[in-house]
Amino acid sequence: MRFITVRDLRLRGKEIWEALRAGEEAVLTCNGRPVALLVGIEEGRLEETLRLVRRVRAQAAVSRMRERARELGLDRSREEDIGAEVRAVRREQRSQR
Known part of the structure; x- marks a missing residue:
């Protein structure tokens, strides 16, 4: 390269x-x-190439998020804890309207 x-x-x-x-x-x-x-880019393959590049970028972003979650110990969160956090954030957002 x-x-x-x-x-x-x-x-x-x-x-x-x-x-x-x-x-x-x-x-x-x-x-x-x-x-x-x-x-x-091969002729006629622009959309396919672009779709693949976007997919790889998204996968890399998810990998970085998972790694960060592991570093913070968030990968061990339970489903009910996650649900409670989501509900709390939604309540807070509704109260700010």
Whole structure:
């Protein structure tokens, strides 16, 4: 995987697009920080690729939430405790209306 700057993209766009079409991936950086992942997309598969990327991002978010819950000991909460907490939050929200 190669790292390219916004400037590289502007100056060497054709070369980068060809690499993406060939199956390479690139990380776009701005001021040295990664801001985007560039991947080639097969013609006619934009929606499928986008759906897969979104699914993986959602799975990663759930994994991070589960890990954080384990760190805080919340993964051992009982169903009735969770239900009680949900009811309490809903009561509080209704009282603020």
